[in-house]
Amino acid sequence: MLRKKQTLRLFAKDITGDIVKDRQEVTVNWRKGQLVLDEPTFNGGQDIGPDPFTTVLSGLVGCTLTTLRMYIKRKGWDITDIHCSVNMIQQAEPFKTMIYRTLSFGQPVSDAQKERLLWIAVNCPVARLLQGEINIDTHLSEDPTVPAGLGDYPPSDDASADATENYTPQ
Numbered sequence: 001m002l003r004k005k006q007t008l009r010l011f012a013k014d015i016t017g018d019i020v021k022d023r024q025e026v027t028v029n030w031r032k033g034q035l036v037l038d039e040p041t042f043n044g045g046q047d048i049g050p051d052p053f054t055t056v057l058s059g060l061v062g063c064t065l066t067t068l069r070m071y072i073k074r075k076g077w078d079i080t081d082i083h084c085s086v087n088m089i090q091q092a093e094p095f096k097t098m099i100y101r102t103l104s105f106g107q108p109v110s111d112a113q114k115e116r117l118l119w120i121a122v123n124c125p126v127a128r129l130l131q132g133e134i135n136i137d138t139h140l141s142e143d144p145t146v147p148a149g150l151g152d153y154p155p156s157d158d159a160s161a162d163a164t165e166n167y168t169p170q
Helices: 052-075 111-122 125-131 158-164
Strands: 016-019 026-030 033-037 082-091 096-105
Touching: 033 052, 052 082, 052 096, 052 111, 052 125, 096 111
Parallel strands: none
Antiparallel strands: 016 026, 026 033, 082 096
16 A cells, blocks of 8 residues: 655644743743743753753654654563663854764663664654754744744745645644
8 A cells, every 4th residue: 555645734733932021931832731941041041941952852862762662662672771862063164963862771682672773763753853854934923823834924935835735723
């Protein structure tokens, strides 16, 4: 059976964020919860939540570990403890970002298992997202209830219309 390639929105409801006057902290709203992002004190924040870069890398850690857990469980392997550490560097000219990730296991793992677990980690959904081509389509709107990808400015073009034509606000 062949699957038809589709362009789908990942979330039924947009992830939103708000910032208020004279504060660095951002309240992010997702499905049924909230998350506070903040800058470290050296960047003008109060460090009461992760900064945006930490959040991106945390998503990679979370996806890596949950993807590995699902795979290990499906295989019936006795690997109970997994540790993932990540960090990144940015090069200024030419602009380039390098993310480093290391995995370790609390139990002995065979070479065959290591090879397969490495492949699973490299191909977890967030790693694939970060390694793939990413374009950010940004619009302005006077209405905060307008869905992501829509707005008053810039004027709509064919590419934006194609990306949002099947989108139904929730």
